Amino acid sequence: MNIPEKFRILPCGDAALSVEFGDTVDPDLNARVLALDAALSAAPPPGFREAIPTYRSLFVHYDPNAIRFAELARRLKEAAEACRPLAGAQRCWRIPVVYGGEYGWDLADVAKRHDMTPDEVIARHSAPQYRVYMIGFMPGYAYLGGLDPALATSRRDNPRLETPAGAIMIGGVQAGIQCLAAPSGWHILGRTPFRNFHPRRDPVFMIAPGDAVRFHAVPAADWPALEQAAERGEPVAELVTP
Amino acid sequence: MTDAKPYLEVEDANQTVSVQDGGRFGAQRFGLAPAGAMDRLALAGANALVGAKPDAAAVEIGLLPARFSAREGAVRVALYGAEREARVGDKPVPVGCTVRLQEGESLSVKAARGGVFTYLAVEGGLLGEPVFGSLSVHMRAFLGSPYPRPLRAGDRLTVGCAARPGPERRLDPPPAATGPIRVVLGPQDDYFDRANIARFLESEWRVSPTSDRMGYRLDGPKLDHARGANVVSDGIPFGAIQIPGNGLPLVLLADRGTTGGYPKIAVIAGADLGRFAQTQTGGRVRFAAVGIDAAQDAARDFAALIDGLPGRVKTLAAGDWSSEALLGLNMAGSALSALDSETWHGKS
Numbered sequence: 378m379n380i381p382e383k384f385r386i387l388p389c390g391d392a393a394l395s396v397e398f399g400d401t402v403d404p405d406l407n408a409r410v411l412a413l414d415a416a417l418s419a420a421p422p423p424g425f426r427e428a429i430p431t432y433r434s435l436f437v438h439y440d441p442n443a444i445r446f447a448e449l450a451r452r453l454k455e456a457a458e459a460c461r462p463l464a465g466a467q468r469c470w471r472i473p474v475v476y477g478g479e480y481g482w483d484l485a486d487v488a489k490r491h492d493m494t495p496d497e498v499i500a501r502h503s504a505p506q507y508r509v510y511m512i513g514f515m516p517g518y519a520y521l522g523g524l525d526p527a528l529a530t531s532r533r534d535n536p537r538l539e540t541p542a543g544a545i546m547i548g549g550v551q552a553g554i555q556c557l558a559a560p561s562g563w564h565i566l567g568r569t570p571f572r573n574f575h576p577r578r579d580p581v582f583m584i585a586p587g588d589a590v591r592f593h594a595v596p597a598a599d600w601p602a603l604e605q606a607a608e609r610g611e612p613v614a615e616l617v618t619p
Numbered sequence: 620m621t622d623a624k625p626y627l628e629v630e631d632a633n634q635t636v637s638v639q640d641g642g643r644f645g646a647q648r649f650g651l652a653p654a655g656a657m658d659r660l661a662l663a664g665a666n667a668l669v670g671a672k673p674d675a676a677a678v679e680i681g682l683l684p685a686r687f688s689a690r691e692g693a694v695r696v697a698l699y700g701a702e703r704e705a706r707v708g709d710k711p712v713p714v715g716c717t718v719r720l721q722e723g724e725s726l727s728v729k730a731a732r733g734g735v736f737t738y739l740a741v742e743g744g745l746l747g748e749p750v751f752g753s754l755s756v757h758m759r760a761f762l763g764s765p766y767p768r769p770l771r772a773g774d775r776l777t778v779g780c781a782a783r784p785g786p787e788r789r790l791d792p793p794p795a796a797t798g799p800i801r802v803v804l805g806p807q808d809d810y811f812d813r814a815n816i817a818r819f820l821e822s823e824w825r826v827s828p829t830s831d832r833m834g835y836r837l838d839g840p841k842l843d844h845a846r847g848a849n850v851v852s853d854g855i856p857f858g859a860i861q862i863p864g865n866g867l868p869l870v871l872l873a874d875r876g877t878t879g880g881y882p883k884i885a886v887i888a889g890a891d892l893g894r895f896a897q898t899q900t901g902g903r904v905r906f907a908a909v910g911i912d913a914a915q916d917a918a919r920d921f922a923a924l925i926d927g928l929p930g931r932v933k934t935l936a937a938g939d940w941s942s943e944a945l946l947g948l949n950m951a952g953s954a955l956s957a958l959d960s961e962t963w964h965g966k967s
Binding site: 388431432442446511556576582 | 644645646647648649650651750751759760761762767803805806850851852853854856857858859876877878879883886887888889911912914915917918919922
């Protein structure tokens with residue numbers, strides 16, 4: 378028997394609520410979030426608008442004119458108790474990265490901090506299979522867990538006001554794929570031509586929460602061709618078996 | 620005869636003028652915020668005047684002036700929302716009325732007097748290619764149609780059909796809401812002690828100049844966190860009030876990030892979002908906590924108010940809105956979901 382673990386359901390204004398399974402970054406906790414997310418898409422309750430899976434909670438937008446908080450909370454409690462964490466990732470994205478130099482502004486600095494060579498940082502960063510905990514903040518920004526602890530690097534004291542689209546970043550024990558240029562305090566190891574968000578491509582978004590991700594180094598000489606292909610709407614990243 | 624569709628030509632615009640509708644839903648799980656109108660009641664009012672659905676796309680005009688002209692045919696438009704002066708030639712056009720622009724005529728809209736956002740709705744609808752079901756411009760995501768950015772001079776907004784001659788219409792404005800902005804405390808009100816929650820609710824806040832469609836920063840007394848200024852990122856609804864490390868509230872609005880990692884002390888009630896968004900820079904705001912049931916009652920009343928807008932549209936007799944008779948109808952200044960902040964925020 379699967380013993381239901383504790384969770385709480387909090388109102389977030391009058392048209393959203395959060396089913397909170399914990400307050401840490403943890404793959405088991407995230408698996409429960411994704412299980413409830415899948416259960417709701419399979420059988421949406423009345424008034425359901427959309428859900429955002431995050432690290433530790435499922436955020437649910439709903440229509441308060443179709444269902445009241447107390448009634449929706451009751452239904453979600455039942456659903457959360459009934460659903461089982463999903464098996465591992467169903468799909469894995471293999472993503473090309475040009476590391477270092479003008480593509481990875483902080484590679485040398487991160488290597489120095491950890492007393493490694495840049496090649497060792499690249500090897501350690503491109504070795505693991507990462508878990509996509511959530512896509513959030515900005516369109517297509519993928520928050521990844523599974524960074525080699527030897528690479529954990531606290532965030533920059535002075536966040537940059539602008540970092541490029543496609544930046545491959547690390548911050549603390551997390552890793553990320555940035556999709557649009559944005560301010561950031563994370564360290565940039567490289568850059569990918571892959572676009573998780575492309576408004577004129579079908580599908581507009583590619584990576585989903587719960588997917589797996591792997592990185593592989595490509596030479597800077599490949600960048601122009603890959604970037605043009607991505608601009609045309611080609612995937613550039615490939616799907617592999619997790 | 621010509622096959623060309625009538626269009627509105629943008630003659631003057633700025634960063635605060637963009638096409639917005641009820642918002643883009645279904646992709647928040649991919650980090651894409653809904654965008655959409657900052658004041659949904661005002662959008663719905665403008666749309667009611669031209670016989671469109673409440674959430675149909677219109678031009679959102681922020682604080683500053685803008686000008687549009689009709690091309691390739693006549694275009695009927697309506698303004699509703701923040702009070703401002705508007706003219707066709709030397710004829711004044713009240714906010715809350717329709718006007719048919721003859722081909723070549725320009726509607727010029729001055730800066731807002733009270734409030735921020737006025738919506739320009741178009742009879743026959745604005746044509747565009749929806750992404751995730753919406754034409755709304757989301758500036759940081761380069762999304763929106765017909766232009767994925769704020770409007771500028773020379774842009775063309777194609778209209779569904781030419782406007783036929785006929786009487787103009789006005790909207791009998793619903794009663795303006797007053798009093799403090801209602802909020803539901805949480806989801807992270809437990810990151811603050813009682814004294815700081817009281818300070819949040821009892822203080823008068825001012826909208827800071829560094830405010831935009833993404834969010835409004837508020838100036839006032841700093842709030843202290845009882846359990847630190849970081850939470851593990853979770854979802855952000857329209858109107859979430861985050862308290863970052865500097866202790867000053869940041870209210871997240873239409874173009875917000877979908878997730879965030881600062882404690883949210885409260886969320887603005889849906890019924891009061893437009894009224895809050897209509898507060899000008901420097902305007903004063905107070906908050907009052909209500910329970911989730913009261914907020915959801917208010918949400919139902921608000922939905923009923925929007926549903927009732929078409930019933931408030933009156934056809935004007937042979938004359939038009941510039942007639943003396945109409946000016947006696949108590950139009951000016953009453954048509955808003957937000958009047959100037961003095962009239963709708965409780966004074967201390």
